[in-house]
Amino acid sequence: MNHVGTTAPGQTPAPLLAVRNLSVLFRMRAGRDIPAVSDVSFDLAAGECLVLVGESGCGKSVLASALLGLLPGNARTAGTARMDGLDLLAAGERTLARTVRGRRVGLVPQSPAAHLTPVRTVRSQLAETLRELTGARRAGMREATERAAARAVFPADHLDRYPHQLSGGLAQRAATALALVGDAPLLIADEPTTGLDRDLVDRTVDELRRHADDGRGLLVITHDLAAAGRIADRVAVMYAGRVVELADSGDFFGTAGPRHPYARGLLDALPERSFTPIPGLPPELDALPEGCAFAPRCGNATARCGTLPPFAGGIACHHVPQAAPHA
Numbered sequence: 001m002n003h004v005g006t007t008a009p010g011q012t013p014a015p016l017l018a019v020r021n022l023s024v025l026f027r028m029r030a031g032r033d034i035p036a037v038s039d040v041s042f043d044l045a046a047g048e049c050l051v052l053v054g055e056s057g058c059g060k061s062v063l064a065s066a067l068l069g070l071l072p073g074n075a076r077t078a079g080t081a082r083m084d085g086l087d088l089l090a091a092g093e094r095t096l097a098r099t100v101r102g103r104r105v106g107l108v109p110q111s112p113a114a115h116l117t118p119v120r121t122v123r124s125q126l127a128e129t130l131r132e133l134t135g136a137r138r139a140g141m142r143e144a145t146e147r148a149a150a151r152a153v154f155p156a157d158h159l160d161r162y163p164h165q166l167s168g169g170l171a172q173r174a175a176t177a178l179a180l181v182g183d184a185p186l187l188i189a190d191e192p193t194t195g196l197d198r199d200l201v202d203r204t205v206d207e208l209r210r211h212a213d214d215g216r217g218l219l220v221i222t223h224d225l226a227a228a229g230r231i232a233d234r235v236a237v238m239y240a241g242r243v244v245e246l247a248d249s250g251d252f253f254g255t256a257g258p259r260h261p262y263a264r265g266l267l268d269a270l271p272e273r274s275f276t277p278i279p280g281l282p283p284e285l286d287a288l289p290e291g292c293a294f295a296p297r298c299g300n301a302t303a304r305c306g307t308l309p310p311f312a313g314g315i316a317c318h319h320v321p322q323a324a325p326h327a
């Protein structure tokens, strides 16, 4: 798929993925609804890696699940997520199962153990996925399986193990190997480096980065800001279900630095920076304040923050000018 070839000079190529006003609400008993994702919009280009960061519970995995049609039955979704003419949010289960999951959109799940089939060895799961997604046949399957495992630094001498015989880090690498098999146009990796030591983190991140460098799209969700800095072209910062900053990675991690007070707080909390935690805790999603959800923890907050700051020019903050240098 070559977008560039079909684009007139001066025209921006269509993004691989265009998410507009995506919201996810969980309907709970007693009418207590939980807005897990609110009004999120972003584009992802082919060849690009967007990293999604934010504290636990801010809605990162729910966003990923929404794109793959993997939300539970009590979820209500609004907005659109267009990919190659298909709205992923409106697609039926049949389309999602046949043409989206694994094919258009690959997933490295946050809990790999829950996604691996417990009664089958890693080799057999990799072989089946290779057969399904690449048409690989029995001849050469042993080599193909070992190559697929090696892409995620999964050791060949562990291929005949069952998921329960794997450590968390090995299960993670098995799940990553499975997700890489289809070379899907879009790969979503939800915390792909949890449980890995630094050397393996770097190797995994570099293999994922190759997916983008080969002209595909990569959406990475991570707590690990060092890994984010290594892999990202752009960074999206989520807080309480909303994207509060969308920035060029070079600016965000470089001398310019983040612009949103929450994003600055995230970086300042790192041991290698000033090691100053953000005071307080994220809000409960079913009891969000009226305006900016970060205001109760923010040193810049004023009366204006009682109204919701619009997201424009890469930022949602009343106190930061909206004209981004690279917006």
Ligand SMILES: Nc1ncnc2c1ncn2[C@@H]1O[C@H](COP(=O)(O)OP(=O)(O)OP(=O)(O)O)[C@@H](O)[C@H]1O
Pocket: 026, 034, 036, 054, 055, 056, 057, 058, 059, 060, 061, 062, 063, 072, 110, 285
């Ligand atoms: N099935 C569900 N029913 C109700 N609420 C849910 C459900 N799944 C997730 N949530 C809520 O949605 C919010 C966002 O969860 P999500 O898993 O997306 O967070 P996250 O940013 O991925 O966090 P982490 O970094 O810990 O993985 C959480 O407050 C969670 O409690």
Ligand code: NI
Pocket: 060, 061, 062, 110, 190
């Ligand atoms: Ni998550």
